Each structure stands twice: as structure tokens, then as C-alpha cells.
Amino acid sequence: MTAIIEAQALSRRFGSVHAVDGVTFAVEEGSVTGLLGRNGAGKTTLMNLVTGQDFASGGTVRIFGEDPVENARALTRTCFIKESQGYPDAYRGRHVLAMAERFFPHYDAALAARLVADFGVPVDRMMKKMSRGQRSAVGAIVGIASRAELTLLDEPYAGLDAVARHVFYDRLLEDYAAHPRTIVLSTHLIDEAADLLDHVLVIHEGRLEIDAATEDLRGAASTLVGRAADVDAFVEGREVLGRERVAGISSATVAGLDAQDKALAASSGLEVTPVSLQQLIVRRTGGATTREEAA
Ligand SMILES: Nc1ncnc2c1ncn2[C@@H]1O[C@H](COP(=O)(O)OP(=O)(O)OP(=O)(O)O)[C@@H](O)[C@H]1O
Structure with a gap:
């Protein structure tokens, strides 16, 4: 080239x-x-x-x-x-x-x-x-x-x-x-x-x-949504680009999940969705975010 x-x-x-x-x-x-x-x-x-x-x-x-x-x-x-x-x-x-x-x-x-x-x-x-x-x-x-x-x-x-x-x-x-x-x-x-x-x-x-x-x-990051305790347990030790928590439900954006990781997350009751290019770049250039809201 x-x-x-x-x-x-x-x-x-x-x-x-x-x-x-x-x-x-x-x-x-x-x-x-x-x-x-x-x-x-x-x-x-x-x-x-x-x-x-x-x-x-x-x-x-x-x-x-x-x-x-x-x-x-x-x-x-x-x-x-x-x-x-x-x-x-x-x-x-x-x-x-x-x-x-x-x-x-x-x-x-x-x-x-x-x-x-x-x-x-x-x-x-x-x-x-x-x-x-x-x-x-x-x-x-x-x-x-x-x-x-x-x-x-x-x-x-x-x-x-x-x-x-x-x-x-x-x-x-x-x-x-x-x-x-x-x-x-x-x-x-x-x-x-x-x-x-x-x-x-x-x-x-x-x-x-x-x-x-x-x-x-594409697919370099995924969003996991589920019970806060399940999300926290799953993301432990992984690269978390952003995290939000509302009334016991957590959402975490995580980099580098392979097919096996995604299957594991799904079997733990977490909803797994791919992050769009725009969301990924916003996460990468806005810094990892953590937001918590009370019920
Ligand atoms: N002639 C200049 N004198 C002083 N600072 C400048 C000058 N040109 C650009 N800058 C500064 O350099 C930085 C980069 O500006 P630049 O215009 O390249 O950004 P950009 O990514 O194109 O932004 P946007 O998406 O808002 O158009 C900014 O902080 C801007 O204020």
C-alpha cells in the first residue's frame, strides 16, 4: 500500500x-x-x-x-x-x-x-x-x-x-x-x-x-444492562468505558468482549448490545463516566 x-x-x-x-x-x-x-x-x-x-x-x-x-x-x-x-x-x-x-x-x-x-x-x-x-x-x-x-x-x-x-x-x-x-x-x-x-x-x-x-x-465495545450486582460482578477486572446506575439497575460499557464473554454475560442475565462507533468515540474522548441516580 x-x-x-x-x-x-x-x-x-x-x-x-x-x-x-x-x-x-x-x-x-x-x-x-x-x-x-x-x-x-x-x-x-x-x-x-x-x-x-x-x-x-x-x-x-x-x-x-x-x-x-x-x-x-x-x-x-x-x-x-x-x-x-x-x-x-x-x-x-x-x-x-x-x-x-x-x-x-x-x-x-x-x-x-x-x-x-x-x-x-x-x-x-x-x-x-x-x-x-x-x-x-x-x-x-x-x-x-x-x-x-x-x-x-x-x-x-x-x-x-x-x-x-x-x-x-x-x-x-x-x-x-x-x-x-x-x-x-x-x-x-x-x-x-x-x-x-x-x-x-x-x-x-x-x-x-x-x-x-x-x-x-465495530463491536469493539458492548453495553451490558442488568441488576447492579450482576453487572458489577461481570465487569470486575475488565476495561470499563462508562457506567450508569439507576435504582439497582446498572449499565456498563465494556471494551474487548469476545463471543464467549458475551455468551457468559447473557447467561448471567445481562442484556448485551453492541456500542455504535459514535458511542464508542464519545466514551473514548469524554473519559470513562460514572453516573449514579437514586430511585
Ligand atoms: N490561529 C489560532 N490561534 C490560536 N489558537 C488556535 C488557532 N487555531 C486554532 N486554535 C486552537 O487550537 C485548537 C484546535 O482547533 P481546531 O480548529 O483545529 O479544532 P477542530 O477539531 O477543528 O474543532 P471544531 O470541531 O470545533 O471545528 C483549539 O483549541 C483552537 O482554539
Whole structure:
């Protein structure tokens, strides 16, 4: 496999804030990677470093094997769409699409036109007069139609309604299947995007908390519900990610249960359910929680 992005001990400090704190990872060619984390975790900063829009305070990052900073060759193979994208005052939607067509060597204008219709974007309207969702849709259209070898999408659907988000997932997957490329997508809507992702990078307070195949994370934790005494006995000595207790009934989220463990839990009268990717990440980045409520 070829690594399209390689970061080694990459850091970015803003004064005393360690926005990105010594992260090392590789993104493989042709993968769809979710860059996940809480507000302020460092996702945008990391994407800015990967696309050469910011300078590292330490460590290195390479895309296509090269330093991205002021590297026109690497950057014309890269499309970075971010929520906070600014546009010149006089730009209408169609100007943004025309610029994209000029910039990206593999841009497909016919696909962009179809996506404009799918999202219902008023491309003759000034960008500054578009709603937040319409501006996001323009970014999503450029992100998909550019067919850049490396596509980074930073919260590409902020403001998009549920229908438009599903149009985005469907069209992105469809076009990716026909024209494979490397995609990195940051999002807070983890479960919604989970089917799209084959790899997950979770960043927490600037550090890389999880770097794993989505497949390996599915079923990586389970929730056990039952009588408090039974739950307590079962989880003794296991990795507990979170625990809640209401009136003698306990619920515990536990990592690393195999089929035998689950069967044992069930035979002890506990209800066992898999934890979704989103729940797992919330547990991992929110710290183990313990909540007790009286009856
Ligand atoms: N230019 C800057 N100057 C000072 N601090 C900054 C700057 N840019 C980012 N930060 C800080 O670095 C941290 C990481 O910010 P970043 O925007 O990368 O987070 P994020 O994961 O993209 O968050 P969100 O999900 O809220 O968009 C935050 O604490 C932020 O306040």
C-alpha cells in the first residue's frame, strides 16, 4: 500500500495551546478516512498542516511523498473543502464552479451540473447571499466533482439538512466507486457517516487517540444492562468505558468482549448490545463516566 499522507510527530502550537500534539499516522491510497474528535480537538489545524496552509511547530507531514508547503505540484492533486471557506465578495456560485474547473485537472463539469440539480443550489446567487446549507452544498459539489487524488473535507455538510446530507453521502460514494481516490472527512455526525469510512482517526486535545480500521472498531465495545450486582460482578477486572446506575439497575460499557464473554454475560442475565462507533468515540474522548441516580 502507498501512503498518500504521512505525518511524523507532527505538532502545531498556538502560544500555550497544543492544537496538534505530536501525531504520527499514515493515510493509505484509496481509503476513506474519518477524522473525528470533539470541538477544538485539532481537526482543522491538522487538515491545514496537511494541505500546507499552515506551518508545523514540530515534526513533518508529507503528501504524495512531498512537503505540501508552497508545493504547487502536490497541491493541484489535492482538494481541501472547509466550512469556513471565504469567497471574493462578487463571487456567485457559478464563479466558484468555474474556478474549480480551471484549477482541478480531473474536474468533471457535467457531474457538477448534476450535483447542482441534486442539491438544488441557486448557482446564479452571490455566495455571500446564499444560506449556510447552500454554501456548504457548493463546497460539497466542488469536493466531489474535482475528483482530486487527495480530497479533504472539513465538516463539509455544516448546515445541510438530512436529505441533502444523504445526497452528499450517496453521490460521494457513487463517484468514489467509479473513480477511487483518497478521502479524509472530518465530521461530528459519526454514525451517519460510519458506512462511508474504512478507517478512523480520532484526535483528542491534539493527540491521536484512535487510529484503526472501522471494521475493527465495530463491536469493539458492548453495553451490558442488568441488576447492579450482576453487572458489577461481570465487569470486575475488565476495561470499563462508562457506567450508569439507576435504582439497582446498572449499565456498563465494556471494551474487548469476545463471543464467549458475551455468551457468559447473557447467561448471567445481562442484556448485551453492541456500542455504535459514535458511542464508542464519545466514551473514548469524554473519559470513562460514572453516573449514579437514586430511585
Ligand atoms: N490561529 C489560532 N490561534 C490560536 N489558537 C488556535 C488557532 N487555531 C486554532 N486554535 C486552537 O487550537 C485548537 C484546535 O482547533 P481546531 O480548529 O483545529 O479544532 P477542530 O477539531 O477543528 O474543532 P471544531 O470541531 O470545533 O471545528 C483549539 O483549541 C483552537 O482554539
